[in-house]
Amino acid sequence: MRKIHDIHGGIHPPERKALSRPGELQTPPMPGRLVLPLSQHIGKPAQPVVAVGDQVLGGQLIAEAEGPVSVPVHAPTSGTITAVDRFAIPHASGLEDCCVEIAPDGTDRWVELNGIDDYRAFEPSELVSLARNAGIAGMGGAGFPTAVKLMAREGRSIDTVIINGTECEPYITADDTIMQCQPREIVLGAQMLAYIVGAEHIVIGVEDNKPTAFAAMRDAASGIDNRIEVVSFPTKYPSGGEKQLIEILTGKQVPSGGLPSDIGILCNNPGTAVAIYEAIANGRPLTRRIVTLTGEALQNPGNFEAMLGTPISHLLDAAGYRAEQNNRLIHGGPMMGFALHSADIPIIKTTNCILAPTEQELPTPAPAQPCIRCGMCAEACPAELLPQQLYWFARAKDNDSLEQHNLFDCIECGACSWVCPSQIPLVQYYRAGKAAINEARQEKVRSDRSRARFEARQERVEREAAEREAKRAQRKAAAQRKAEGSDGEDPVKAAIARAKARKQAEESTE
Amino acid sequence: MGLLTVTSPHAHGPQSVTRVMRAVLLATLPGVAVMTYFFGPGTLLNIIAGGLVALALEGLVMRLRQRQAGPYLRDYSVLVTSTLLCIALPAYTPWWIVAVGVASSVLLGKHVFGGLGYNPFNPAMVGYVVLLISFPVQMSAWPAPRGLAEVPSLGDSFVAFFQANQYDGITMATPLDLLRQNQGELMSELTSSRAQFGALAGVGWEWINIAFLAGGLWLLYQRIFTWHAPVAMLAALTLSALLGYDGGSSTSGGPVMVHLLSGATIFGAFFIITDPVSSAVSNRGRLIFGAAIGVLVYLIRAFGNYPDALAFAVLIMNFAAPFIDHYTQPRVYGQGDKR
DSSP states (O other): OOOOOOOSOOBOOOOOOGGGOTTOEEOOOOOSOEEEESOOSSSBOOEEOOOTTOEEOBTOEEEEOOSSSBOOEEOSSSEEEEEEEEEEOSOTTOOEEEEEEEEEOSSOOBOOOOOOSOGGGSOHHHHHHHHHHTTOBOTTTTOOBHHHHHSOOTTOOOOEEEEEEOOOSSSOOHHHHHHHHOHHHHHHHHHHHHHHHTOSEEEEEEETTOHHHHHHHHHHHHHHOTTSEEEEEOOOBTTTSHHHHHHHHHSOOOOTTOOGGGGTEEEEOHHHHHHHHIIIIIOOOOOEEEEEEESTTBSSOEEEEEETTOBHHHHHHHTTBOGGGBSOOEESOTTTOEEOSOSOOBOOTTOOEEEOOBTTTSOOOOOOOOOOOOOHHHHHOTTOOOHHHHHHHHHTTOHHHHHHTTGGGOOOOOHHHHHOTTOOOHHHHHHHHHHHHHHHHHHHHHHHHHHHHHHHHHHHHHHHHHHHHHHHHHHHHHHHHHHHHTTTOOHHHHHHHHHHHHHHHHHHHO | OOOOOOOSOOOOOSOOHHHHHHHHHHHTHHHHHHHHHHHOTHHHHHHHHHHHHHHHHHHHHHHHTTSOHHHHHHTOHHHHHHHHHHHHSOSSOOHHHHHHHHHIIIIIIIGGGTSTTTOSSOHHHHHHHHHHHHOHHHHTOOBOOBTTBOOOOHHHHHHHHHOGGGOOOOBOOOHHHHHHHOTTSOHHHHHHHOTTBOSSSBTTHHHHHHHHHHHHHHHHHTTSSOSHHHHHHHHHHHHHHHHHOOSSOTTOOOOHHHHHTSTTHHHIIIIITTOTTTSOSSHHHHHHHHHHHHHHHHHHHHHSSSSOOHHHHHHHHHHHHHHHHHHOOOOOTTSTTOO
C-alpha cells in the first residue's frame, strides 16, 4: 500500500461535480464548421499544409509540426477547407490566431489508420515519433507537447509514471468520465508510456470524491497488470496540480524551476494516456476530446465527446444554453479557468470544461477591501508562499523582492484569493508581477544585446579606422622606400650632376 | 449577452472581513459578560459609548479622506478596535477618558498610517498606552470585584461616566498591583492576607480570564487566527514565571497561575496579539512574536514600573514584526532545505 503524503495548505470549495453527471458521455450533433487553431499547445505553431478549397478526410494532416517543440493538427472529420485565416481562439485576452476552418461534409470518411499490434517490438524512439505525429499535447490544461516529455534525455531516467486522475477543480468531470468509460485504454496507454520512458512503476492517482472512477480504474488495472497501483487519496484543492500530486503520491518535491523528470517522474492526464493508446494501437491521431459543459445556465449539463475545433456555441446549444441567465463563460474550471469574450470560439486539445454559471452561482466579485494581513492566504497556499507579502511587493512593483519571495513558484491555483476575506484578486497581482519580471528580463536581454552590438560596432569602426591609418602609413612608407630605393640618390640631383659632368668633359676637350 | 471577463479564480469562499470582525466581537461576549458580573455594567457602557465614538470618527475620517464611509463602517473593524480598548479600560472611567482613548486608537493608531490594514501598531494598545501615560490615576482605578464589595448599579455607572466627580465607587488594588507594590512580603503572606487573591489567581479576574479563554478558543476553532502566537505567548509566560518563582520568597516573581489568569494575560493572548495587521505574518514568525511578548510581559510585571505590561509588550513587538518577518520566510515548495 502506497503511503499518502499531505500537502501544505489547500482548500475545500464546493465541488458541484454531480451537476454534469460524470460517467455519462454524450455526442453532440455534427457542427456546421470546425475551426482548428494551429497553436493548441505550448511551443511553435504548426504550419498549414492545406489550402482553401482542399478536400480533406478525417485524420488527415492539415498542419505539420514546426521544429521539435510543436504539435501537428489533423482534420477531425471529412470536409472542405474553407479558410486558413485568423479567428478568435481560447485565450484570456480574446486573442485571434491562425486557424484552419473546415466545413464538414457529414459523411465522416477517414484516412486509413494503421495501428501497431505489439508495441514492445518497437524502439521507444519510434513510438515517440508516433505520438508526435498523432498531434498529442497534454490534455489536462497546459498543452505541453507529450512527445517532448517522452523524449529520452541524457542523465535523466524516469522510474515512475503517474496518471493524474485527480481532477481537483470544482465542476469538471471530464477525467472522471474518461476514467469510467475508458479505464482499459488508460491503463494500456499508461503501460505504453512506461515502456517508452523505461519506467518500472505506474501509479494512477484518483481523489476520493470519484469512487466510481477509482473502482473502474482498479478493476481495469488488476485485469491487465496487478503491479499497477491505483491510489485513492483525500479530496482537497489543488491536489491535482502536478507538483502537488507528485508530493502526495511519492513524498518528493519537484525542485523549484525544475521538471518532474528531474526526480524520475512522468506525469500525464488520463486523456493523454488514452490518446497515446489510440495513436499507437490504432494509429488514430488526436482529433476529439471529452469536454464538460456545466453550470446552472445550462439545461442539460454533461460530458460531450466533441471534435476539436467545434465552436463552443454549438456545444452550448447541445447542452441547453440559457444565455440570459449566464453571467460569464469560463474556459476551464472556476478556480483556474479564464473568462471568454464570446462563445464563437473553438474547443482545443486543452479544453476540459466550459462553465456557464449564473450570477447567483458565481457572483460578480465584490470590490477588494484593504488587506488585513490575516494570513489565511498563507495557510491556504499549496506552494508554501507568503501570498500577502507577494501582494504588497507586487503592488509596490518591487520585482527583486517578488523573486526573492519565490513568485515563480506560484502555480496560480487561486486558493489564496478564494480564502481572502478582503476579496483581493491576488492571483491577478501575481500574473502581472510575473509578466513585469519577464518583460524586464527580456528587456535586459534586448538591451544587453544592443549594448553588445553597439560595442562591437564601436570596436569595428575603430579597428577599420586604425586599419585605414595603418594602410596609409604603409603606402607612404612604401612610396618613400621606392624613392629611396635607387641607391638613395635624388634623381634630380643625379641628373644635374650628370649634366655638370658632361659640361666639364666638354670644356676639358676644347 | 454582456459576458463578464474577470480573471480566475471565479469562485470565492465564504470568508469576508465583516465575518472575521463580527466573529471577534462575538468572541468577546463571554469575557465581557463575566466582567459585567464581577464589576457591574461599567465596561458595557464603555463599550457602547466607545463604539459610537469610533463609528463617528471612522465616518468622519473616511469623508476627510474622500472615500465612501459605508463599506468601512460595515466591516466592523473600527468597532473591534474600540471594543478591545474599552474592555481594557477600568470599568468606571469618565466619558472623556473613553473618548480620548478611542480617538487615539482610531486616529493615531490607525488612520494616520493609512487606515485598515496599514497600521504598524495595534490601535487598541496605542489608545491604551496614551491613556495610561496621560491619566495614570484614572487608569489604575479598578473597582472591587463582586464578593469583596457591592457591585455598582447601572445608575452608578452613568454617574461615573458623565459626572466623574460625583461618583464615589470603591476601588481596590488588583492582584497584579499587590504583587508590584509588596515585594517585601513572602508570597504566602501576601496571598493569604489579601482578600483579592482567589482560588487560582485573583477574585473575579480568574473567571474573567477563563471566559476570554473560552472566546479565544472559539475563534481558534473558527480559524480566525492560528494557534501560534497565543500558545507561544502563554508558554513563554509560563516558563518565565516558573523560572522566576522560587517558591514564594519576598523577591519571587509571583506564582504561574497568577500570571496566567490575571490582568490582561488571556485577553491579550487571544484578542490583542492575534491582531493580524500588526503581528508577524508567518507561523514561525508568530511563534517568535508571541513568545517574545510572553517574556516581555513577565519582565515588565516582575521588574518594571507597571503592574501589567501587555500593552507595552505588544507595542514593542509590533516594532519588531517586520524584522521577524524578514528572518522567518517559510520554506517554499521545491526549494529544498534552503531558507
